[in-house]
Amino acid sequence: MIKIQDIRDAARDMLAKGEVRAVIGWQRGSRGMAAEPVVINAPEQADGLVWDPTCYHNLSLYLVNDKKAQAHAKQKPTLPIAIIAKGCDARSCVVLMQENYFRRDDIYIIGVSCEGTGVIDERKLAVALGGVKPTSAAFDGDDYVVTLPDGSEKRLPAREVMADRCLECREPFPKENNIALGEDKTGRALEAPFAALARFEQQSEAERWNYWQRQFDRCIRCFACRSVCPMCFCDECVVDSIEMKVAPTTSAEEKASRVRWIERSNTLADNFGYHMTRAMHLAGRCIDCGECERVCPVNIPLRLLNNKMEREAREQFGYEPGASIGGPSLVSSFRDDDPGTWIR
Amino acid sequence: MSDTQSYEPRIVAFLCKWCTSAGADLAGVSRIQYPANVTPIQVMCTGGVSPMYVLSALRKGADGVLVSGCHPGDCHYIEGNYLARRKLHLVKELLGFVGVEPDRFRMSWVSAAEGAKFAQVVRDFVEDLRPLGPQEKVKADRS
Ligand code: SF4
Ligand code: SF4
Ligand code: SF4
Numbered sequence: 475m476i477k478i479q480d481i482r483d484a485a486r487d488m489l490a491k492g493e494v495r496a497v498i499g500w501q502r503g504s505r506g507m508a509a510e511p512v513v514i515n516a517p518e519q520a521d522g523l524v525w526d527p528t529c530y531h532n533l534s535l536y537l538v539n540d541k542k543a544q545a546h547a548k549q550k551p552t553l554p555i556a557i558i559a560k561g562c563d564a565r566s567c568v569v570l571m572q573e574n575y576f577r578r579d580d581i582y583i584i585g586v587s588c589e590g591t592g593v594i595d596e597r598k599l600a601v602a603l604g605g606v607k608p609t610s611a612a613f614d615g616d617d618y619v620v621t622l623p624d625g626s627e628k629r630l631p632a633r634e635v636m637a638d639r640c641l642e643c644r645e646p647f648p649k650e651n652n653i654a655l656g657e658d659k660t661g662r663a664l665e666a667p668f669a670a671l672a673r674f675e676q677q678s679e680a681e682r683w684n685y686w687q688r689q690f691d692r693c694i695r696c697f698a699c700r701s702v703c704p705m706c707f708c709d710e711c712v713v714d715s716i717e718m719k720v721a722p723t724t725s726a727e728e729k730a731s732r733v734r735w736i737e738r739s740n741t742l743a744d745n746f747g748y749h750m751t752r753a754m755h756l757a758g759r760c761i762d763c764g765e766c767e768r769v770c771p772v773n774i775p776l777r778l779l780n781n782k783m784e785r786e787a788r789e790q791f792g793y794e795p796g797a798s799i800g801g802p803s804l805v806s807s808f809r810d811d812d813p814g815t816w817i818r
Numbered sequence: 819m820s821d822t823q824s825y826e827p828r829i830v831a832f833l834c835k836w837c838t839s840a841g842a843d844l845a846g847v848s849r850i851q852y853p854a855n856v857t858p859i860q861v862m863c864t865g866g867v868s869p870m871y872v873l874s875a876l877r878k879g880a881d882g883v884l885v886s887g888c889h890p891g892d893c894h895y896i897e898g899n900y901l902a903r904r905k906l907h908l909v910k911e912l913l914g915f916v917g918v919e920p921d922r923f924r925m926s927w928v929s930a931a932e933g934a935k936f937a938q939v940v941r942d943f944v945e946d947l948r949p950l951g952p953q954e955k956v957k958a959d960r961s
Contacts, residue, residue: 675915683917683955712870735870736877743877743958747870750912754869757908782915786908805908808900813907814890818926818939 475613476586476656478525481558484584484653486520488556494582495553498536499523507608507620508596511536523558525586527611527618530593530637532763533557534566534704537581542707556582560593562639564648565761565796566704572799573759575707585648587656590616591632592640597773599635603628633664639764639777641665650799671781687742690749692772695740699766699776700752705759713738713748749779757783758804761796827882827947829856829940830875832867834887836894837929841886844933852937853944856884863887864925865898869909872923873956881953882922882943886936889927899927919950 485497496515501522503510509528513536514520540555559567564585570576591613599608599620608620608628618630633641640646642665647658666672677685697713700706713736720729736747760780767777787793790813793804801807833839839860845852861867864887875883885906893899906925914920924946926939 679914679917679919681917682915686916687955735874737958741959743956746916746956747873747877750873750909750916751870753912754905754908779912779915782912783908786911790907791904805901805905808897808904810900812900812904814903816907816910816925817903818924818942 475589475615476525478523480655481525481584481586482520482523484655485514485523485556485558486517488582489515489520490517493553494556495551496540497523497556497558497584498533498540499558500525500529500531500533503528507610513540525558527591527594527613527632527636529560530765530768532563532566532702532704532765533559534563534570535702535765537567537570537576538704538707541575542709551580554580554582556584558584558586559648559651560586560588561643561646561648562761562763564650565645566763568650568796568799569705569759569761570707572801573803578799583648583651583653585651585654585656587648587654587658588640588643588646589613589656590646590659590662591618592636592643592646594618594635595637595768598637599630602630602635637764637768638670639762642667642669643762668781668785671778671785674778686746689774690745691742693740693745693749693774694772695738695745695748696771698769698771699774702765702769703756703760704763705756712736712751749774749776752776753779753783756780758787758793758795760784825948825952827855827944827950827952828880829882829884829943829947830880831856831858831884831886831940832861832864832871833858834864834894834899835860835862837888837892838886838926838936840930841928841932841936844930845937846933848933850933850937852940855944856940863893863895863898864902864906865893865895865900867902867906869905872906872909876918876922876953876956877958879953879957880922881950882924882947884924884926884939884943886926886928886939889929892929918955921946921950922953 488494496513498513500509501512502524507528509524511531511533537557544551564583571578606622608622610621612619616632618632620628644663645660647660648654737744787804864885867885872883887899910920910923913923924943928936
């Protein structure tokens, strides 16, 4: 089991020796048991770092944010930034490097293994505890131990309340790392990969449309799913059609005839456009950190869409997102034997 | 559409400039009869057909979307059609996954010399679209 002291020591050392300019990690949050992301840049702050089953955030998002902030301030950092990364976080770092968003030596990966557990799904936990809100959670072997508001402790088998993606996770160990803490339990998948997807696909086309129609209809287009995804790093997103540059010389006709691929209103047709586009833009890039689904305020099952693309990439094109830094991306490459019989 | 009018599928077709557009022209100058259900849009290469083109056409009310370009190996840009094949396979899969009839989307290889094939592709597509009826699922509601 990873000792939190090891994580703190690693972070403190690095900052003290001036090897990195900051460390992205988790600290105790202000919202109940949940940990919250934090960026520390002084050795003494390392004592505030935590590692528990509520460290569900994919911290590579903060690498992207850091890069954007640096660019905005017109700074060119000389030191790398360190990130504490679970298996999935490390995979998204790999995709970001593969897409040349970062060079390998821009970042320093302090890997933390998920060692047979994963992280908590708060929605499942709420059901398991009948709505009682715990104040903290800790790993203990294959269990989570949560502290309830009355001070008592409750032990729960991790697999009963862990996030779906953790159940199917094949690589809880951060393969790409500078240092890694914890045991390598690669291949420990508790459920067959894409199990949830396979179950969903048993339904008929009409049932599936019924389902998605209801889901797309409910989306309020808050774009939380986009904001939280480390892969959604574009400076300008195709759904923000208002971002057209308007100069004094832009004519009314130009403004009126700008391309609106997807309107911002949350109608079924445009939500469909948004979600399909989103899934396509993440095909071969989404590494199933589950953050989009977690932050959705109305529980749209985004993971199903992502998983569909991931499995397609794997089975039809032999492509595994987040597997290696070198090599082309899914849609910028092809093989002679890509499936083509569907083409007339 | 009034009740007396029968349903005619409307197809938006993205045709590559170098092969299929020429093939469609050939069908025209050869006076090969084919249904007038297609609105052709010329693109430089199928490799440049963004999934957004397909989605946007459906959203704007197309009953079917056709993407057609050079046969593998014949792409003017060497590999554009291979990239299209991969990307558009994903689009088709995704459509089917959410329960939009994947048959509303079709891709074909038609060379500049295949006027007859182009006409056949369109005929087939129209006939396959008929039983599906108008595409209402993801059409923007303008009322
Ligand atoms: S998906 Fe895997 S690596 Fe990520 S938190 Fe879950 S178990 Fe850990
Ligand atoms: S799917 Fe959820 S998070 Fe994403 S825009 Fe819709 S409501 Fe917001
Ligand atoms: S799409 Fe969702 S699961 Fe995939 S990388 Fe982005 S936030 Fe993570």
